[in-house]
Amino acid sequence: MNIAKAINVTFSNPAIMSSITSTIFIILLGFYLRKRNIFTEQFGKILSKVVLSVALPALAFNSFMQPINNETFTQGINVLIWGIVIYIILIFTTPISYAKYPQDKRDVLAILTTFGSTTFFGIPIVGAVFGAKGIMYSSIFNIGYRIFLYSYAYIKMSGLKMKASNIKKMFVNPVVIATFLGLVLWLAxxxxxxxxxxxxxxxxxxxxxxxxxxxxxxxxxxxxxxxxPMQYLANLASPLAWLSIGSTLGSTSFKQAASNKTSWYYSFNKVILVPLINLALLLILNVTNILPISYVALGTIIIMMATPTAAVVSSYAISFDREAVLSSDASFVSTILAVVAMPFWIAFLGVFSQSGIFG
Known part of the structure; x- marks a missing residue:
């Protein structure tokens, strides 16, 4: 099947199209409600807290309530391995893209590029497109992400040694607890x-x-x-996350953010280049049978990596005064680009679904 036909098949799939349109329409609704001041500036933050403390933990835990077999076990282990390996690769390679910038700005841009909003932005979209199995794989993939986010990223952005309070954040986060509890129960x-x-x-x-x-x-x-009841809470994750994203976009000056050329360069690297690197490496590993993964696992990883700036990293930049304005502009522009690019990524992934390269 050629690429044009594969993309046509993907866009003709009602389930995929409804997932794409749901994401875009609800984000636009949040944007509109913020611009009309129906949502206050604080309301989007409250929504995000509800998502992160209640809805996403329920979503992560429920995703592990399914049978285990040799295929899902193998795929889960492979996703876990890649979720650790890819962050090690990105930590060493992303600074190369910003070699022309001063050291401080280079470090910040590299961290912003390495760590995306996989939990808040990625998991709801993965769930909408790939269902419970995709959510399970995304939760496993995020284990490596959180290890490096709360250790390497914190140390690099703060310039300090790892604090005990940050280690505590790593393990007492509701999403982390739900993920590890669900993973252990699923395996046992x-x-x-x-x-x-x-x-x-x-x-x-x-x-x-x-x-x-x-x-x-x-x-x-x-x-x-x-x-x-857990399922009802889990079902809140996507709409509330998308409303919060739209509300956040509505609180920011697009003119100011768009005038920063570095933000656009960064956003291209984050939303386009990083997922492409993942895709190329996973294709090689799959063809050589070194790390074979399924189409659902592939799609989950690519969507997770095509996400905008992680809120935690933006918070680091603001807290430690490390290019705070650039970080805010980059977050805004990368979110816009991610919303626009996501339908095309999903359609592009459909090519591999039809090709049979990934099982």
Missing amino acids: QNYMPQISVRQAVNGVINPEAPMIKVAFYRIDQTAIWLYK
Whole structure:
């Protein structure tokens, strides 16, 4: 199948198109509501706190409430490995793109390029496009991301040694707790006491469904009364995150941010170049069978890497007075570019779905 036909097939897929349009329309709604002052400047921050402390943890935990088999286990391990390796690669290579800049600005731009908004921006889109399996892979992928974000990025931006308080942030973050708890339960389920139940799909039990055996803590099958509230909270993640993104964009001066040429150069590197590097390396590793991954795992990783500036890194820049204005402008421009580019990335990934290169 040629590229044009593959892209046409992707854009003709109602599920994919509805995911793309949902993202764009709800972000635009948040932007409009902020411009009309229906959303205050603080409201977007409140929404983001709800997403990060409640909705995303529920989304991450629920994504692990599914069976484990050799394929998903292998893919999960490969995603975990790549999620650590790619950040090591980016830490050493991203400064090369900014060699013409002074040392301080080069360091900041390299950190901004390495760490994107994978949790707040990436996971909701992954969930909309690839469902629970994509969310599970994205949660596993983020393990390496958080290790380096709260260690290397903090040390580099602050110029200080690692603080105990920052290590605490790494492990007591609600999303991190939900991810590790879900991951452990998912890996251990075949070794835990089993219960026979009628199979439920999306929290609904069909009286004629076959009986299956699952670990006693698989709440999606054994405790629907607990799973459904978690699912309602998880379903809030995408719309609230997108409204918050739109509200944040509506609070920023586009004219000021757009006049900064460095922000556009950075945004191209972050939203276009970094995902392309990932794609090229993963294609080589897959073809050589060194690190084979599935199409869903590939799509998850590319979407996670095509995200704009991470809010944590922007906070570092402001807190430690490291190119704070540049960081804010870069965050704004990269978010705009990511929103525009994401549909094309999803369509481009459809080429690999049709090609069969990735299983």
